[in-house]
Amino acid sequence: MKGLIWGLYAAFFVLMGVTYYVARTVNDGLVEHHYYEKSLEFFSKKQTQGTMRSETSFPDCEIDRGLCSKKTGRTEVNFAITPKPVRAMEELEFHLVVSPDPRLTTGLTINLGMPGMHMGKNQILLGRNPDGTYTGKGVIPRCPSGRKLWKATVQLPKEGEVSFTFNVTY
Numbered sequence: 001m002k003g004l005i006w007g008l009y010a011a012f013f014v015l016m017g018v019t020y021y022v023a024r025t026v027n028d029g030l031v032e033h034h035y036y037e038k039s040l041e042f043f044s045k046k047q048t049q050g051t052m053r054s055e056t057s058f059p060d061c062e063i064d065r066g067l068c069s070k071k072t073g074r075t076e077v078n079f080a081i082t083p084k085p086v087r088a089m090e091e092l093e094f095h096l097v098v099s100p101d102p103r104l105t106t107g108l109t110i111n112l113g114m115p116g117m118h119m120g121k122n123q124i125l126l127g128r129n130p131d132g133t134y135t136g137k138g139v140i141p142r143c144p145s146g147r148k149l150w151k152a153t154v155q156l157p158k159e160g161e162v163s164f165t166f167n168v169t170y
Helices: 002-025 035-048 053-057
Strands: 068-072 075-082 091-099 108-113 123-128 134-139 149-156 160-167
Touching: 068 160, 075 149, 075 160, 091 108, 091 123, 091 149, 108 134
Parallel strands: none
Antiparallel strands: 068 075, 075 091, 091 134, 108 123, 108 149, 123 134, 149 160
């Protein structure tokens, strides 16, 4: 019985030695050297592919400071989000003031997305208030990539669309 156990020990150590030898001498390319640096390079190229840097890197609206304004045609759109600071994964209230007031009966919608990245459909329906403003509630999701730049696009009937890019807080 002792001979069998010693034989199993010997076989185990011989197999371990062969495995170590094969692992040290065979390079089959399964392990990428400097994989972390190469993956950073790959994803940074992927992120900037097909999009302009100014579109994906810089906000044109400092939403945490207050109201943002833009014009499209003869219409001015003022945009705000509360509460401040604007945080992802929290219920937010979106505010629009459109002048001249289009007096829509159905309200307006805001399409939320990230410049240069598809985040799925995220639409906020804004209802018209008696004072002529439009408000609605929604959530800005947290992007798995860690990017914080978001884009809110408002479609105005007969006027086109206006977009605001802004940063959120995580």
